[in-house]
Amino acid sequence: MVAESSEKNINVTLRVWRQAGPNQPGKFVEYQAKNCNPNMSFLEMLDVVNDSLVTQGEEPIAFAHDCREGICGTCNLVIDGKPHGPHKAIATCQTYMRSFADGAVITVEPFRAKPFPVIKDLITDRSAFDKIQQAGGFISVRTGAGADANATPISKDNADLAMDAAQCIGCGACVAACKNASAMLFVAAKVSQFSLLPQGQPERDRRVLAMVAKMDELGFGSCTNQYECSAACPKLISHDFIARMNRDYIKATIRQTFKPKSNAVAGGA
Amino acid sequence: MAKLESKIPTGPLADKWSTYKSEALKLVNPANKRKYEVIVVGAGLAGASAAATLAELGYKVKCFVFHDTPRRAHSIAAQGGINAAKNYQNDGDSVHRLYYDTIKGGDYRSREANVHRLAEVSVNIIDQCVAQGVPFAREYGGLLANRSFGGAQVSRTFYARGQTGQQLLLGAYSALMKEAGRGAVEVHPFEEMSDLVVIEGQAKGIITRNLVSGEIRRWSADAVILATGGYGNVFNLSTYARGSNATAAWRAYKRGACFANPCFTQIHPTCIPVSGDYQSKLTLMSESLRNDGRIWVPKNAADCDKPASQIPEEARDYYLERIYPSFGNLAPRDVSSRAAMRMCDEGRGVGPGKRGVYLDFADAIQRLTEDGVRERYGNLFDIYHEITNENAYKQPMRIYPAVHYTMGGLWVDYNLMSNVPGLFVLGEANFSDHGANRLGASALMQGLADGYFVIPYTIGNYLATQKPGSRPKTDATEFAQAEQNVRDINDRLLGANGKEPVSHFHKRLGLIMWENCGMARTKESLQKAIKLIPELRAEYWQNVRVPGSGATLNQSLENASRVADYMELSELMCRDALAREESCGGHFREEYQYPDGECKRDDANFGHVAAWEYQGDGKDPLRNVEPLNYEFTQMSVRSYK
Ligand SMILES: Cc1cc2nc3c(=O)[nH]c(=O)nc-3n(C[C@H](O)[C@H](O)[C@H](O)COP(=O)(O)OP(=O)(O)OC[C@H]3O[C@@H](n4cnc5c(N)ncnc54)[C@H](O)[C@@H]3O)c2cc1C
Ligand code: SF4
Ligand code: FES
Numbered sequence: 001m002v003a004e005s006s007e008k009n010i011n012v013t014l015r016v017w018r019q020a021g022p023n024q025p026g027k028f029v030e031y032q033a034k035n036c037n038p039n040m041s042f043l044e045m046l047d048v049v050n051d052s053l054v055t056q057g058e059e060p061i062a063f064a065h066d067c068r069e070g071i072c073g074t075c076n077l078v079i080d081g082k083p084h085g086p087h088k089a090i091a092t093c094q095t096y097m098r099s100f101a102d103g104a105v106i107t108v109e110p111f112r113a114k115p116f117p118v119i120k121d122l123i124t125d126r127s128a129f130d131k132i133q134q135a136g137g138f139i140s141v142r143t144g145a146g147a148d149a150n151a152t153p154i155s156k157d158n159a160d161l162a163m164d165a166a167q168c169i170g171c172g173a174c175v176a177a178c179k180n181a182s183a184m185l186f187v188a189a190k191v192s193q194f195s196l197l198p199q200g201q202p203e204r205d206r207r208v209l210a211m212v213a214k215m216d217e218l219g220f221g222s223c224t225n226q227y228e229c230s231a232a233c234p235k236l237i238s239h240d241f242i243a244r245m246n247r248d249y250i251k252a253t254i255r256q257t258f259k260p261k262s263n264a265v266a267g268g269a
Numbered sequence: 270m271a272k273l274e275s276k277i278p279t280g281p282l283a284d285k286w287s288t289y290k291s292e293a294l295k296l297v298n299p300a301n302k303r304k305y306e307v308i309v310v311g312a313g314l315a316g317a318s319a320a321a322t323l324a325e326l327g328y329k330v331k332c333f334v335f336h337d338t339p340r341r342a343h344s345i346a347a348q349g350g351i352n353a354a355k356n357y358q359n360d361g362d363s364v365h366r367l368y369y370d371t372i373k374g375g376d377y378r379s380r381e382a383n384v385h386r387l388a389e390v391s392v393n394i395i396d397q398c399v400a401q402g403v404p405f406a407r408e409y410g411g412l413l414a415n416r417s418f419g420g421a422q423v424s425r426t427f428y429a430r431g432q433t434g435q436q437l438l439l440g441a442y443s444a445l446m447k448e449a450g451r452g453a454v455e456v457h458p459f460e461e462m463s464d465l466v467v468i469e470g471q472a473k474g475i476i477t478r479n480l481v482s483g484e485i486r487r488w489s490a491d492a493v494i495l496a497t498g499g500y501g502n503v504f505n506l507s508t509y510a511r512g513s514n515a516t517a518a519w520r521a522y523k524r525g526a527c528f529a530n531p532c533f534t535q536i537h538p539t540c541i542p543v544s545g546d547y548q549s550k551l552t553l554m555s556e557s558l559r560n561d562g563r564i565w566v567p568k569n570a571a572d573c574d575k576p577a578s579q580i581p582e583e584a585r586d587y588y589l590e591r592i593y594p595s596f597g598n599l600a601p602r603d604v605s606s607r608a609a610m611r612m613c614d615e616g617r618g619v620g621p622g623k624r625g626v627y628l629d630f631a632d633a634i635q636r637l638t639e640d641g642v643r644e645r646y647g648n649l650f651d652i653y654h655e656i657t658n659e660n661a662y663k664q665p666m667r668i669y670p671a672v673h674y675t676m677g678g679l680w681v682d683y684n685l686m687s688n689v690p691g692l693f694v695l696g697e698a699n700f701s702d703h704g705a706n707r708l709g710a711s712a713l714m715q716g717l718a719d720g721y722f723v724i725p726y727t728i729g730n731y732l733a734t735q736k737p738g739s740r741p742k743t744d745a746t747e748f749a750q751a752e753q754n755v756r757d758i759n760d761r762l763l764g765a766n767g768k769e770p771v772s773h774f775h776k777r778l779g780l781i782m783w784e785n786c787g788m789a790r791t792k793e794s795l796q797k798a799i800k801l802i803p804e805l806r807a808e809y810w811q812n813v814r815v816p817g818s819g820a821t822l823n824q825s826l827e828n829a830s831r832v833a834d835y836m837e838l839s840e841l842m843c844r845d846a847l848a849r850e851e852s853c854g855g856h857f858r859e860e861y862q863y864p865d866g867e868c869k870r871d872d873a874n875f876g877h878v879a880a881w882e883y884q885g886d887g888k889d890p891l892r893n894v895e896p897l898n899y900e901f902t903q904m905s906v907r908s909y910k
Contacts, residue, residue: 040545054814057816060825065511074341143321153407167435
């Protein structure tokens with residue numbers, strides 16, 4: 001996962017996408033990053049480049065980041081054509097300069113996907129993911145209404161699998177990696193987490209139908225089973241979850257059509 | 270002088286909260302709830318749980334975050350776990366024991382009643398999270414698993430691999446999204462609170478800057494809740510996310526809210542040591558590792574340069590096990606951090622610069638196999654590998670203490686309301702429950718306790734005193750004045766046109782704080798810092814360079830305005846540390862210690878909360894005191910031996 005240790009400092013050339021605002025044209029601009037310590041993270045290297053830009057009175061490169069330890073899902077650079085850079089299973093912020101050769105020319109771009117418009121330079125708007133969550137990415141339980149936590153045992157296997165799915169950090173790399181800009185992996189991860197747990201059953205059908213419909217409505221493309229998504233995913237969310245969601249979706253569609261419905265309306269004494 | 274009434278209910282400790290809830294708190298009737306608008310700033314565990322629950326109850330809620338989505342709050346990074354007095358392990362845990370461990374862990378500087386309430390509602394939190402679909406770790410029988418954390422002799426910590434904070438936050442976020450989806454909460458991402466609006470002595474709104482468009486906006490409400498997290502980034506290098514900041518709390522302080530115990534900061538013992546001056550953050554290795562890892566340094570300073578594998582067993586000093594035999598590697602954070610510092614001060618540190626100690630898993634691998642260790646801590650070993658390029662299955666980890674949490678924060682009463690009526694403060698942003706030292710896995714507990722189970726009751730008590738529909742309009746002069754204040758600060762920063770980037774100043778400030786107001790403090794070091802900080806601040810306003818304009822996304826400006834606040838808050842931290850002439854928890858004054866290096870408290874003179882009140886620019890702040898009246902537990906010497 002991590003390249004061999006190297007003690008020698010390196011120089012690299014960056015080709016960085018600069019774009020002043022949402023509807024403005026962008027272009028690549030070249031910068032030199034000199035004398036980088038191989039143990040420096042890629043984002044720390046950008047910090048240093050930015051400080052020197054500021055000192056020269058230029059606007060620094062805008063890029064998104066926060067936790068810098070691979071968990072918040074904020075960082076989102078496409079490095080040399082790959083969302084989150086050269087290595088598997090890590091986020092941009094966990095990429096270190098030891099992964100690059102001395103003299104390398106590195107291209108840095110924002111995620112390119114229609115539902116994630118560029119805000120500035122390398123920062124994109126991923127609020128579409130919140131909208132998908134609002135459509136059904138939850139279990140409707142009022143605060144305080146939960147039963148004792150051990151009242152319903154859950155098999156360790158299912159709990160572990162639900163956790164595998166729940167690890168998604170909402171970064172959007174799956175969308176950026178997909179030629180159709182499909183959000184299937186992201187949606188499948190959430191849908192599967194809940195469908196694997198007893199608490200998620202009552203809303204199971206409604207959830208998958210609503211989230212998929214919202215995803216389509218927001219302009220994410222469809223899945224053609226290329227699995228670029230799971231290859232780019234920093235949390236290695238498996239594309240098996242997509243298959244699982246597809247099964248859920250089909251069952252829900254059928255049940256939706258043939259399910260007997262109560263005539264009762266709300267209200268009463 | 271601010272009036273600090275703690276509003277602690279009378280009666281037996283174990284009944285206070287339930288009696289207060291059912292008998293004393295005023296209720297708001299359902300039809301009136303929707304006439305009240307509540308602003309929640311922050312959507313970490315505290316803010317998201319509060320916003321979602323208040324919306325469920327029928328209040329109109331607006332939730333603001335500076336992040337691009339509420340799911341990014343810093344709570345997401347919490348690794349180890351969350352405490353709850355469930356006693357599922359049948360190992361003798363109880364609400365009282367959790368209460369006692371937390372009060373003792375905090376070195377008797379928190380309120381008994383608050384801590385007891387926290388322990389009581391801890392059990393509801395786990396129920397709530399499981400009902401939301403949080404995939405906690407389970408045993409083969411299908412029941413929830415637990416582990417131990419520092420400062421406790423029972424296993425009461427619930428966890429989701431090494432990503433507990435992530436899973437709890439995503440649970441609270443899903444509740445928030447549920448409410449947003451049905452229109453009960455308006456979520457405003459990329460919207461940073463830059464000032465508090467106080468009208469006739471009550472908090473009635475906020476000013477924000479939209480981080481995308483640069484627009485400065487006014488928002489009015491019947492009550493304002495801050496759940497904006499801690500201020501540890503004052504130190505520059507810390508385990509916090511880079512964006513975590515103190516602006517909301519600090520600007521509220523400058524509008525009259527008291528800042529309590531600002532010097533109570535937590536230095537976490539197990540972080541990856543600093544490797545170079547380009548470094549932007551320090552990474553935590555969860556305390557849960559101390560369940561199975563053993564901490565040591567060479568007995569002999571001459572061995573420090575040798576690889577660990579060449580240092581034989583008898584030449585190793587497992588100093589925590591030696592000094593604190595009953596808690597061993599699970600001694601509380603402040604105690605463990607200082608012990609590591611002492612070892613390195615003695616010249617027995619390891620790694621670059623000799624500022625590190627070993628955390629060794631060789632025994633655990635023998636006992637559990639490598640796969641067994643991987644199952645428990647795999648992701649942490651991976652993180653360690655990514656950062657250091659070292660394989661901790663083969664050689665011990667190197668760790669060193671780093672700034673991690675702030676126990677201090679805005680002063681609040683039992684209702685979590687600050688001394689400014691209508692301003693509530695939740696989560697790490699308040700000062701309330703952890704005294705002078707927080708135990709591991711207790712911050713997540715407190716954030717969710719505040720948001721799910723306390724504020725939904727106590728806010729009604731305030732709102733019931735406000736006429737429905739009486740909230741001011743945003744054209745009130747106080748709004749205009751606060752907006753102008755924000756514009757002035759930003760214009761000054763943009764116009765300074767100096768030579769140095771913000772980051773250089775932040776580094777320098779961080780170094781002053783780490784050296785003089787860090788793990789150990791003295792009168793001299795603090796006086797020195799109180800002299801250096803204003804000098805650096807003056808230089809900052811003269812020589813900082815903030816390119817670009819305020820009318821677009823401008824990360825330099827965001828940082829500059831946050832660092833401007835650190836330049837002031839840091840001084841208050843040092844003043845507080847100087848005034849507190851005792852050692853307690855994370856506040857270690859070298860002058861006040863026992864011969865074995867443990868904290869020497871002075872309950873007679875400092876058994877109180879210090880709540881600082883702003884008096885205007887250039888004036889010394891006022892130190893108010895809230896006495897801590899211990900009715901039920903004896904303040905005793907904290908011993909982990
Ligand atoms: C690496 C790490 C690991 C940890 N592990 C554990 C653990 O295992 N167990 C445990 O109990 N605790 C742990 N903690 C501590 C715990 O995570 C935090 O104390 C807790 O999550 C804080 O939650 P919060 O809701 O108060 O604030 P945060 O999660 O920090 O949220 C702050 C929110 O406020 C918003 N905000 C802040 N300022 C503004 C502003 N001016 N305008 C608009 N929005 C604003 C942010 O956008 C964010 O939504 C850990 C901490 C760290 C750093
Ligand atoms: S599925 Fe993976 S790539 Fe997609 S948002 Fe989640 S973590 Fe990111
Ligand atoms: S900055 Fe948080 S995941 Fe990269």
